[in-house]
Amino acid sequence: MTSPPKDIMVECPECGMIYLDWHRASINLKLDDFDDDYIEEATTATCPDCGHKVDLGGLIVGKDGVWQVS
Numbered sequence: 001m002t003s004p005p006k007d008i009m010v011e012c013p014e015c016g017m018i019y020l021d022w023h024r025a026s027i028n029l030k031l032d033d034f035d036d037d038y039i040e041e042a043t044t045a046t047c048p049d050c051g052h053k054v055d056l057g058g059l060i061v062g063k064d065g066v067w068q069v070s
Contacts, residue, residue, distance in 0.1 A: 002028045010045045014052035021045040026059040043070045 003026045011018050024042040027034060034042070043058040061067045 002026060002032045005042070008045075008056075010047075010054055010056075012047040012050060012052050013054065015047060015050040017047055017049040019045075019048055023056045024058060026061075028061040029063045030061060030065060039070070 003024050005022045005024050008021055008023050009018055010021050022042075023045070027039060027042065039060065043056050043060075045054045045056055046052070047054070055070070058070045059067060060070055
């Protein structure tokens, strides 16, 4: 199962700005056909002030059923 998107508050480790973003904690590619760009968007957040990208992590199950942690 792919988790639904969830709104989260992120504090940028570079500039300290706190901003609203979203995240998917798990993605199952056997059920959902998301491309690499969407997966990156769903598991990272980019600070709107300084542009620093934060890795939020997530569990990804590939089309072959093998899982990985991003």
